[in-house]
Amino acid sequence: MDVRKGQWTEEEDSMLKAYVTLHGEGRWNSAARFSGLRRTGKSCRLRWLNYLRPAVRRGSITLEEQLLIIQLHSIWGNRWSKIAEHLPGRTDNEIKSYWRTKVQKQAKKLECDVNSPKFRDALRYEYTPRLIEQISRAKHESPSGQLTYGNETESVQVDQILLPESSSETQVTYGSTVAETWGIDEQSNGNGWLGGGDYWMESEWCEENIWFLQQQLYDDEDDVI
DNA sequence: AAGGTTTCCAACCGCATTCCT
DNA sequence: GAGGAATGCGGTTGGAAACCT
Known part of the structure; x- marks a missing residue:
């Protein structure tokens, strides 16, 4: 399977969010495999931790x-x-x-x-x-x-x-x-x-x-x- | 307004560590 | 205990946005 790289699309974000909401964090390779995303587990993990996680704060460093x-x-x-x-x-x-x-x-x-x-x-x-x-x-x-x-x-x-x-x-x-x-x-x-x-x-x-x-x-x- | 330069940050890569069989 | 897979971490990079001339 060809693996996608580069910027994440809104659709990909939604797919990852949905998967994590359902199955929880962790098991990133499974997330990559079964969510329908053509991404590596590492890429999914990074996207979740750095961007999609609800606790992530945006804005400049205080x-x-x-x-x-x-x-x-x-x-x-x-x-x-x-x-x-x-x-x-x-x-x-x-x-x-x-x-x-x-x-x-x-x-x-x-x-x-x-x-x-x-x-x-x-x-x-x-x-x-x-x-x-x-x-x-x-x-x-x-x-x-x-x-x-x-x-x-x-x-x-x-x-x-x-x-x-x-x-x-x-x-x-x-x-x-x-x-x-x-x-x-x-x-x-x-x-x-x-x-x-x-x-x-x-x-x-x-x-x-x-x-x-x-x-x-x-x-x-x-x-x- | 246009082109060049700098800044910023999302995402990738390679290595290390941890986990599982 | 060994070996492979999965995960985590820190360094680096590419490209978009902001800024400058």
Whole structure:
């Protein structure tokens, strides 16, 4: 049987959805064989996980998600699926893509490797505090200090523990350069590579995530960077 | 408006791991 | 335990869309 490749059609999506609804996730080769699709099991799995799954969120990566990705990447490296486990609705593919297109681009601008100590310091001591500050500022600007997502309201605490200890040496070394390169300043409203747009409305930053992050930072403090 | 360039992301590929017989 | 099949993961790519000149 000839196997189809490339973009999925609406009809194919419907067929896969119908099959998974009936038989559940998993057994992707069977799904490919018996759903009537001329696709490989791998292709079906990918399409379902990255696009058709009801839990998948669309839209740009929020500030909170950016922060979480950066912190988790400093702990786990390119373990995209592991990182994705802590970003509800986001796929490893999306996070990988974000990292490549946004973060690696900044490393390139700084003329250093994304895994170099220079860039990791820049993330840790320059970018992360600014990101947290932006999140805090936006939080205070919203009524009652709470974030609202659709009909839900969820309180958010961005604890100071997330702020890395200031490093005067690093500030001197990288401060202005990094800020200039990333196009962020004290009054930035997040329209640079930080994202922008309606990130509050899309946020799923929750206390559980923050708690988890804090635990990781405590536990791995000595292992990281 | 047109053509060129860059950005973004869906999907593929190869390798590793897990599962099953 | 061995071997094959299925599944999962991370790296890469192709092409559409957005942006620039």
